[in-house]
Amino acid sequence: MDVLSDAISAVRVGRPSSTRLRVAGTWCARVAAYDGAGFLVALRGSCWLLPDGGGPPLTLGPGDVVLLPHGTGYVLASGPMEPQAVERAVIFEEWEARRTAPPPANAPALAELLCGKYLLDGRHRHPLMAELPDVIHLPNRVGDHVELRSAIELLGREVTQDAPGAGVVLPGLLDLLLVYLVRAWMAQEPAATDWSAALADPAVAAALRALHEAPERPWSNELLAARAGVSRATLGRRFTMLVGRTPMAYLAWWRMTRAATLLRDTEAPIDTIARQVGYGSPYALSHAFNRAFGTTPGRYRAARSGG
CATH class of the missing domain: 2.60.120.280 (Regulatory protein AraC)
Structure with a gap:
């Protein structure tokens, strides 16, 4: 991805x-x-x-x-x-x-x-x-x-x-x-937006690719900085400036966005989706999802399918 x-x-x-x-x-x-x-x-x-x-x-x-x-x-x-x-x-x-x-x-x-x-x-x-x-x-x-x-x-x-x-x-x-x-x-327009600049920055782009390729991994700032080939402080500063969130805040947001997409577009069980986006149980996903979207994964899926 x-x-x-x-x-x-x-x-x-x-x-x-x-x-x-x-x-x-x-x-x-x-x-x-x-x-x-x-x-x-x-x-x-x-x-x-x-x-x-x-x-x-x-x-x-x-x-x-x-x-x-x-x-x-x-x-x-x-x-x-x-x-x-x-x-x-x-x-x-x-x-x-x-x-x-x-x-x-x-x-x-x-x-x-x-x-x-x-x-x-x-x-x-x-x-x-x-x-x-x-x-x-x-x-x-x-x-x-x-x-x-x-x-x-x-x-x-x-x-x-x-x-x-x-x-x-x-x-x-x-x-x-x-x-x-x-x-x-x-x-x-390579410099027209912060995201254009983010994808042109080698360290930030490498970190973003890692998070998108494997959101289920137990990422930390240290692991992500090592993947990007820079120090933790350097990655945190550049990532936050260009992306608008810290690396871990972006990961949490992306996991929820990915979970919503999977709930909307697939029939995968909720426990499978939880594992795919980095949560150890359906309960953990439900708690985070409810905090982000104000509803549970099951209710969200039913609403999207018209059920």
Whole structure:
């Protein structure tokens, strides 16, 4: 396990969705805010994106990508719009339902868009994800983010065909896309957040990897510092400054977050989950879990499953 994968898996719920649109002429639609993350890729032509909250409008050209990690709403349009037109923008789902046949390939001002959403559980949001800005714009530049571009190309093809295995391929590609989007932004803005700096710090990154790979181990500050190859004092100072918690406080928090994910996504017995996250008994896990979430593991699992 690695920190970015864990940060995403801790909050991912349900199945992601995506659609590929071909639009022409003058149009304007509003995507409402939602509990999750959204993305938009301009495959062909151009469009205009105005995020809620007063952010600057973005003009997107072929290959440009936008990630909205916190479900920020936005207006999507064929080009810059007057304020009155923005106010009258049709809700995206209504606008999409009204559209008839796709425009012909030779239509003027044709734009081809790939957009989608991920459902995220904000209650277990990892601080790495929480630190991401509301809008991440990744312009298309030759040679940049090769893996991301490959995933976009594959996804763009897959959403237009009803091929065998699509039920497995599409969610897998969408999950890959989210990882590549966050990874690309971190590479593009290496000092933008404390967590970017934490993963770039060799000692802190080594300590984080150890905690994520084996949260069940009886870690101590001394053992963790030895794994990171620095003194206990050095690790404690750098870890706390960049992560925002001491190593042991982060371990306790991560164990609870991991337990919640396992309760939500698996049918493993609670005593098995307790061992997987470093507790010697279901009672010990229940006590810590109740302190962190205000409920017992069993009740939490029943609530998440609708039972």
